[in-house]
Amino acid sequence: MARARAIWVNRRILHILIIRDLKVRYSDSVLGFAWTLLDPLLLTLVYWFVFGVIVARGSIDEQPYILWLLTGILPFQWTAHVLGDSGRLLGNDAKLVTSSSLPREIWVLRSVASRFIEFLFTLPITVVFVLFFMVFTDQKVSVTWWVFVLPLAFAVQFLFNVGLGLTLSPLCMLYPDVHRIVRIFTTLYRYLSPVIYGLGTLAGVFADRGWPDWLQWVYALNPLVGILNTYHAVLFPRNTDDVVALLSLSAVLSALCFVVGWRLFRRLEPRVLKEL
Amino acid sequence: MDTPSMDTSSPGDAPAPDQPTRVDVVDAPIAIESHELGIKFRRNRIRNRRLSDLRRPDRGRAKSEFWALRNVSFQIAQGESVGILGANGQGKSTLLKLVAGTLIPDEGWVRLVGGVAPLVNISGGFKADLTVRDNLHIVGGLHGMLRDEVEERFDDIIDFAEVGDFVDTPFRHLSSGMRTRVAFSLITSLNEPTVIIDETLSVGDQSFKRKAYERLDTMLAGGKTLFLVSHSERQLQRLCTRGIYLRKGRVQADGDIGEVLQQYNSDREMEGHPGWRGERKKARRERRQRRRAAERRAAGGLAPVSDVDLDDDDEGDDLTGKPGTPEAIGGPEARP
Incomplete structure (x- = not known):
């Protein structure tokens, strides 16, 4: 508890660090801020082309598919970036970490928070696409009431990301192997989470193959399932599963992840500091 | 400077390593207090730990671990200036990190009253891509300065660092001397009651070094507590009134700086090291040799290789402005 208070006392410094992160990220390159938008946009287009055009040839339930991808990939990238940061979070800024006695959790919070802001910056992409489909096509795109649950989903994902960062950043420092595992896992994780497919589609596959229902609950033990499902529900209420139940499960699992982290x-902090 | 009276015991009747000379300051409020402080490190495999260690962390541990510091206790009163001395690898820097809170002890505790201005890794928080102005705001903030305080002291910091024309230049375009000047100027502008200085601190050229010293003097005269890690005799005598001598991770002596230095020197000589006097002599000899070699070269002849001092002795442990270490902080009187 004392630790939490120390972090709260230093929230101003956290604020400064986040601003610094954003400044550094945009200060130097020609495209600057545009990279924040281009990066996930290109990724989305690649997925759309591979899965939406080549593989599925129009037989995908979630239409328009590019909107489905956007609502999944953009938030997923937030978690993916946090996972990517966790390997060098403490090492990269070792000089800074070792020149101040700030509560070290701040370095994790700073990564999660600045990546969150980056994620928020990418949301206009989705808005533009939604407007495009509403105005220029006759596909029925509408924003549902679930949009008001978004802040809650953000909060749950924030908690989950902090938990991941707290768990992985000291482990990566102490055991270089973990860093490599995390890198590989991040790629797998994109396919293990409902990013390019929906839970409805998944349930269909389970039914076709005759797999037991409880397997779906095992699948839902990934906290991102409930979170991403909520994001999808904002534009695709029919293709999503029980939003409230799954998000509640995610909230509990994220809280667990946070406590473990x-x-x-x-526990690992003293050892990590000796390594820096 | 106003130093509290302390009861110094003569290092002449040197105590056993386990019972260090203690200085108990009663009449001034405490600035830094350490109690039975201890920390251990691994001797080998520092980085490449195996995953199996996760499950059985204690396997083979006893052998490969050593205590870098143990049973270190002291109290430093506010306004005292204390130098930590000892040969290489005796735990000086580790103690400094523990006091600064950048390491967590395995045993005991250390307490700091109020904030600290750490002159350790001073340019650590500066980002190469940001301008001097942005950097000052951000690093100042990281060290606890409020936005208004940075604004208020901004011009002074820039003036002192002599970088008036580079306020909006990216930090990486500054020369390394300028960078350390900016960093030193900022950290010493922190209005914290305790100043911690590491021996590796470098502040730039001779003229700035003099200025840096003057500023430190002013800060000490203003009642700040100083915690200095060094093995430069000149630096210690110049800045400190009390010395804590670390040997093999324990407090060997604690008392008046002159007496502690004396003990340190006699210990060094007993162990076969030449001590400072010897090192100064060595430095003089080397300078003479180099000069002679240069003269010979100027005279047209090739200097015999054996006369040229290839090992420039840059990492010699005396930082008082020997030739070859122009950047190290040392007494302004060290070199003209």
Whole structure:
């Protein structure tokens, strides 16, 4: 608890660090801020082309598919970036970490928060596409009431990301292998989470193959399932599963992840500092 | 400077390593207090730990671990200026990191009253891509300065660092001397009651070094507590009134700086090291040799290789402005 208070006292510094992150990210390259938009946009287009055009040839339930991808990939990238950061979070800024006695959790919070802001910056892409489909095509695109649950989904994903960062950043520092595993896992994770397909589609596949229902609940033990499902529900209420139940499950799992991360971080902190 | 009276015991009747000379300051409020402080490190495999260690962390541990510091206790009163001395690898820098809170002890505790201005890794928080102005705001903020305070002291910091024309230049375009000047100027503008200085601190050329010293003097005269890690005799005598001598991770002596230095020197000589006097002599000899070699070269002849001092002795442990270490902080009187 004392630790939490110390972090709260230093929230101004957290704020400064986040601003610094954003400044550094946009200060130097020619395209600057545009990269934040281009990066996920290109990724989405590639997925759309491969899965929407080549593989499925129009037989995908979630239409328009590019909107489906956007609502999944953009938030997924937030978590993916946090996973990517966790390997060098403490090492990269070692000089800074070792020149101040700030609560070290701040370095994790800073990564999660600045990546969150980056994620928010990419949301206009989705808005533009939604407007495009509403105005220029006759596909029925509408924003549902679930849009008001978004802040809650953001909060749950924030908690989950902090938990991941707290768990992985000290482990990556102490065991270089973990860093490599995390890198590979991030790629797998994109396919293990409902990013390019929906839970409805998945349930259909389970039914076709005759797989037991409880397997779906095992699948839902990934906290991102409930979170991404909520994002999808904003534009695709028919293709999503029980939003409230799954998001609640995600919230519980994320809280668990956070507690584990918090404890592990405290335990490994002295050893990590010796390595820096 | 106003130093609290302390009861110094003579290092002449040197205590056993386990019972260090203690200085108990009663009449001034405490600035830094350490109690039975200890920390251990691994001797080998520092980085490449195996995953199996996760499951059985204690396997083979006893052998490969050593205590870098143990049973270190002291109290430093506010306004005292204390130098930590000891040979290489005796735990000086580790103690400094523990006091600064950048390492967590395995045993005991250390307490700091109020904030600290750490002159350690001073340019650590600066980002190469941002301008001097942005950097000052951000790093100042990281060290606890409020936005208004940075604004208020901004011109002074820039003036002192002599970088008036580069306020909006990206930090990486500054020369390394300018960078350290900016960093030093900022950190010493922090209005914290305790100043921690690491021996590796470098502040730039001779003229700035003099200025840096003057500023440190002013800060000390203003009642700041100083915690200095060094093995430069001149630096210690110049800045400190009390010395804590670390040997093999324990407090060997604690008392008046002159007496502690004396003990340190006699210990060094007993162990076969020449001590400072010897090192200064060595430095003089080397300078003479180099000069002679240069003269010979100027005279047209090739200097015999054996006369040229290839090993420039840059990492010699005396930082008082020997030739070859122009950047190290040392007494302004060290070199003209």
